Amino acid sequence: MDKFLSNAERAEVLTQALPYIQQYNGKIIVIKYGGNAMINDTLKQQVMEDIVLLTLVGVKVVLVHGGGPEMTETMKKMGKESQFIGGLRVTDAETVDIAQMVLAGKINKTLVNLLQTKGGRAIGISGMDGRLIEAKAKDPELGFVGEITHINVQPIVDLLDKGYIPVVSTLGCDREGNVYNINGDTAAARIAGAVGAERMIMMTDISGILKDRDDPDSLIQRISVNEAAKLKEQGIVSGGMIPKVECCIDAIRRGVDRVTILDGRVPHATLMETLTDEGAGTMVYWEK
Numbered sequence: 001m002d003k004f005l006s007n008a009e010r011a012e013v014l015t016q017a018l019p020y021i022q023q024y025n026g027k028i029i030v031i032k033y034g035g036n037a038m039i040n041d042t043l044k045q046q047v048m049e050d051i052v053l054l055t056l057v058g059v060k061v062v063l064v065h066g067g068g069p070e071m072t073e074t075m076k077k078m079g080k081e082s083q084f085i086g087g088l089r090v091t092d093a094e095t096v097d098i099a100q101m102v103l104a105g106k107i108n109k110t111l112v113n114l115l116q117t118k119g120g121r122a123i124g125i126s127g128m129d130g131r132l133i134e135a136k137a138k139d140p141e142l143g144f145v146g147e148i149t150h151i152n153v154q155p156i157v158d159l160l161d162k163g164y165i166p167v168v169s170t171l172g173c174d175r176e177g178n179v180y181n182i183n184g185d186t187a188a189a190r191i192a193g194a195v196g197a198e199r200m201i202m203m204t205d206i207s208g209i210l211k212d213r214d215d216p217d218s219l220i221q222r223i224s225v226n227e228a229a230k231l232k233e234q235g236i237v238s239g240g241m242i243p244k245v246e247c248c249i250d251a252i253r254r255g256v257d258r259v260t261i262l263d264g265r266v267p268h269a270t271l272m273e274t275l276t277d278e279g280a281g282t283m284v285y286w287e288k
Contacts, residue, residue: 017275024274025058027198028160030256032188033111034066035205037264044114047203050270051165052120059274060160063115063122064168064191066184067107074102087240088138088145091181096144099181103169104128111167122165127172128179130155133187135172135180146172146180148187151194160195189247193254200251201273202244203264208282209237209245221279224287225249248284259284 031051037043051061071089072082075098083090091099104126115122127133132155135146159166170187172180185202192200209231211218223231228245231237237245248259262269262281269280 016277020275021057024054024198026060028060028062028192028195029054029274030062030064030188030192030195030197030200031270032064032066032185032200032202033264034068034184035203035264037203037269038065038067039069040265043264043267045118046268047264047270048111048114048118048120050268052115052118053271054274055120055165062156062160062166062168062191062195062197063111064170064184064188065103065107065111066170067103068184070107071099071102074098085139085141087243088142088183089181090142091144093144096179096181100126100171100179103181104171108167108169115165115167120165121163122167123159124167124169125155125159126169127182127187131173132156132168133170133172133182133190134174135182136174137178137180144178144180146182148172148182148190149174151190153191153194156191156195183243185244185247186250189251189254189256189259192251192256192259197251197256198258199274200248200256200259201262201270202247202259203262203269204244204281205265206241207263208261209241211236213238213241220282222283222285224285225252226287228284245284252284252286257285 037047054061075082108124112122112124131152134150135148138145138147156166170182170184172182207216207219209220251259260273260281260283262273266280272278272280
């Protein structure tokens with residue numbers, strides 16, 4: 001078989017995508033962007049291309065990003081050691097300042113610029129803008145790590161209505177003006193529920209939920225909320241996958257139709273998941 005598709009084969013691929021384009025036209029999809037796809041330059045380019053393509057066929061994409069590895073690297077350069085409790089970064093006043101610089105500054109604006117070089121129209125905001133993410137301190141031990149108290153969706157809705165891709169860094173604030181670092185997966189789930197998203201995609205560095213975490217071939221491609229909760233109780237879902245599955249369940253309970261834990265290491269995984277039958281991870285859904 002030829003390495004490259006013929007024109008007829010290309011046309012066939014596009015035709016097969018038509019039902020999905022029709023299904024998601026005018027609908028909102030929230031993409032939580034992180035992991036290896038955020039660090040690897042080639043994958044980063046492909047993710048941005050996927051997002052722009054989706055917007056051009058009428059999908060309203062909200063991009064919510066993290067930046068943990070770059071935060072850690074920046075803190076190291078500044079002579080500050082990162083500390084974690086229960087997988088969450090201990091965030092003192094100096095660290096939350098660094099978070100604003102890295103997340104709302106460098107990473108956010110880099111993604112906005114990259115989307116625009118691919119032909120998209122993007123505007124970067126943080127959870128502090130328009131009080132998008134209101135929060136309170138999650139635990140005194142964690143410092144300025146926030147627990148979300150409310151999502152004000154109007155800034156995102158306004159941008160979507162004007163044809164922009166909102167690029168959201170997950171910082172929050174309270175009424176007193178304190179700034180909080182918010183877990184990206186948690187923020188994406190809350191935002192997806194609040195904006196009435198049709199789907200949420202969470203990019204990770206593994207293939208999805210595995211029956212055997214040591215066997216990548218044991219991928220579960222589709223799982224209901226109830227089945228996912230049972231796997232957590234049985235210890236099959238464990239470690240860093242627990243909070244991701246909890247966020248999936250939270251998003252679905254807030255009205256999101258489907259959530260996919262996506263293998264961000266797969267080239268063009270976002271398009272595979274949204275516009276083909278194949279998919280590229282584990283889809284969590286509400287069993288009706």
